[in-house]
Amino acid sequence: MGMIEQFADLVVRAGANVQPGQGVVLRSDTAHLQIARVVAEAAYAAGASWVEPVFNDGPLRRSAVSHASLETLSTSRGWALARIEEWREQGFASILLAGDPDPHLFDGLDPARVAAQPVEEAQAMRRAMFGGMRWSIAAAPNAGWAQQVFGEPDLDRLWEAVGTAMRLDTADPVAEWQQRSATLGARGRVLDALELTEIRYVGEGTDLTVGLLPGTRWTGGGLVDEAGVPYLPNIPTEEVFTSPDRSKADGVIRLTKPVVIAGQLVTGLVVTFSGGVIVDVTASEGVDVVRAQLETDPGSRRLGEVSLVDKESRIAKAGIVFHNTLFDENAGCHVAWGQSFPFAVDGGMAMTPARRFELGLNESSVHTDVVIGGAGLTVTGRGAGGTVDIIKDDEWVL
Structure with a gap:
C-alpha cells in the first residue's frame, strides 16, 4: 500500500x-x-x-x-x-x-x-x-x-x-492512533478530576489567564458518537482541549507559529484580551485579515478553545513549521477564538445552542486556532485544591 x-x-x-x-x-x-x-x-x-x-x-x-x-x-x-x-x-x-x-x-x-x-x-x-x-x-x-x-x-x-x-x-497506523487516542483521553480524565476553574499560560510574550466553566470536560484523542462509534475529528492530534468561559480571558498571547487565515499568511501575531474579548491585535504580516475576521460576528472576538500540547508531540519533534494549522496547532499549546465545543460541558451535546450560550460557551461561525506553545511555556491550573502545574518548559508534568 x-x-x-x-x-x-x-x-x-x-x-x-x-x-x-x-x-x-x-x-x-x-x-x-x-x-x-x-x-x-x-x-x-x-x-x-x-x-x-x-x-x-x-x-x-x-x-x-x-x-x-x-x-x-x-x-x-x-x-x-x-x-x-x-x-x-x-x-x-x-x-x-x-x-x-x-x-x-x-x-x-x-x-x-x-x-x-x-x-x-x-x-x-x-x-x-x-x-x-x-x-x-x-x-x-x-x-x-x-x-x-x-x-x-x-x-x-x-x-x-x-x-x-x-x-x-508504522506497521498499523489505525492501531497506533487508537493507542495515542487512549493516552490523550487518560490525560483528559486526570484534568477533569481536578475541577479547574482557570488555566494560565506564561511564556515569552504570553501571559494569559482563562476562566473555565463548572462541569468543564477535557477531550483528548477521539470522540464517540451517539451510536457508540469512535472517530478522530483531527488527524494528526496531540492535544487535550476544552472550551472556556467566553467572558473570562485576560492578558496577552504571542504566536510562536505562523497561521493562515482566509488564505492569507499571518506572522508575528500578538493578541490582547480583556474581560473575555479581544481588544487589540498586531502582527508583522497579515494583521488586516485578522481584524476583518474578528468582525465576522459577535462571538469571533471571544475564545472557543484552550488546549494543552507538550514537546512529546510527533509534530513538535519534527522541528518543522508546517504552515498548516492542523499540524502546527499540534506542535504546541494553542487557543482558538470563535466557536466552542458543545461537549466541553457535562450534557452539552443534549443542550440547545441557546442553553449552551447561557452557560457561557461561545457561538460563532469562525474557529481559528493559534499556537502559543513551545520552549519555555508553562501552564498552570487553579481549582478548589489550589494551583497545579500542568506543563513546565513545554514538558507535561501533571
Missing part, C-alpha cells in the same frame, strides 16, 4: 470511521483531486453508500473575491443550507481535506472581502457536526504546501514529514 493509500485508509477507517451503508461528504480543494479520488475509493471500500464530493478552487475563489459584492460573498444560499441539513438527517460522515496550496493567492485584495463567508452556512455545518455527524479533518500534501515548508516544491519530502506526523510509518 502506497503512502496516499495509507493516508486514505487512515482517514476513512480511524478518522471518520465510515460504516457500511453510510453516506460521506468529501470536501476538498481541487489541488487535492488525486488524493480525494483515493479517499473516495477507500470510503466505498469501507462500505459507503455514496460519496458526495464538494470542491473548492483557490483561483475561482480569488475571482469571486475580486468581483462579487461583499453582500454576495456573505450571503447564505437556501439550497446550500438544505443540503447540509439533508446530510445531517441522513447520517452522513464528513471528511475534509485541508491544506492551502498558495497562502499568497489573495495578496493585494480587500481583507474584509477575503475574510467574508456565508455565516449561516458555516454555522449550519457546525451544528450538523455537533449534532451527530462524525467528521474528520486531514491535511493533504500538495506542491504549493511543500514550497511553503521547504522553499521548494519537494512533494516527496513533504509526504515523508506528513507520514511521520500521521504515524503512516
Whole structure:
C-alpha cells in the first residue's frame, strides 16, 4: 500500500470511521483531486453508500473575491443550507481535506472581502457536526504546501514529514492512533478530576489567564458518537482541549507559529484580551485579515478553545513549521477564538445552542486556532485544591 493509500485508509477507517451503508461528504480543494479520488475509493471500500464530493478552487475563489459584492460573498444560499441539513438527517460522515496550496493567492485584495463567508452556512455545518455527524479533518500534501515548508516544491519530502506526523510509518497506523487516542483521553480524565476553574499560560510574550466553566470536560484523542462509534475529528492530534468561559480571558498571547487565515499568511501575531474579548491585535504580516475576521460576528472576538500540547508531540519533534494549522496547532499549546465545543460541558451535546450560550460557551461561525506553545511555556491550573502545574518548559508534568 502506497503512502496516499495509507493516508486514505487512515482517514476513512480511524478518522471518520465510515460504516457500511453510510453516506460521506468529501470536501476538498481541487489541488487535492488525486488524493480525494483515493479517499473516495477507500470510503466505498469501507462500505459507503455514496460519496458526495464538494470542491473548492483557490483561483475561482480569488475571482469571486475580486468581483462579487461583499453582500454576495456573505450571503447564505437556501439550497446550500438544505443540503447540509439533508446530510445531517441522513447520517452522513464528513471528511475534509485541508491544506492551502498558495497562502499568497489573495495578496493585494480587500481583507474584509477575503475574510467574508456565508455565516449561516458555516454555522449550519457546525451544528450538523455537533449534532451527530462524525467528521474528520486531514491535511493533504500538495506542491504549493511543500514550497511553503521547504522553499521548494519537494512533494516527496513533504509526504515523508506528513507520514511521520500521521504515524503512516508504522506497521498499523489505525492501531497506533487508537493507542495515542487512549493516552490523550487518560490525560483528559486526570484534568477533569481536578475541577479547574482557570488555566494560565506564561511564556515569552504570553501571559494569559482563562476562566473555565463548572462541569468543564477535557477531550483528548477521539470522540464517540451517539451510536457508540469512535472517530478522530483531527488527524494528526496531540492535544487535550476544552472550551472556556467566553467572558473570562485576560492578558496577552504571542504566536510562536505562523497561521493562515482566509488564505492569507499571518506572522508575528500578538493578541490582547480583556474581560473575555479581544481588544487589540498586531502582527508583522497579515494583521488586516485578522481584524476583518474578528468582525465576522459577535462571538469571533471571544475564545472557543484552550488546549494543552507538550514537546512529546510527533509534530513538535519534527522541528518543522508546517504552515498548516492542523499540524502546527499540534506542535504546541494553542487557543482558538470563535466557536466552542458543545461537549466541553457535562450534557452539552443534549443542550440547545441557546442553553449552551447561557452557560457561557461561545457561538460563532469562525474557529481559528493559534499556537502559543513551545520552549519555555508553562501552564498552570487553579481549582478548589489550589494551583497545579500542568506543563513546565513545554514538558507535561501533571
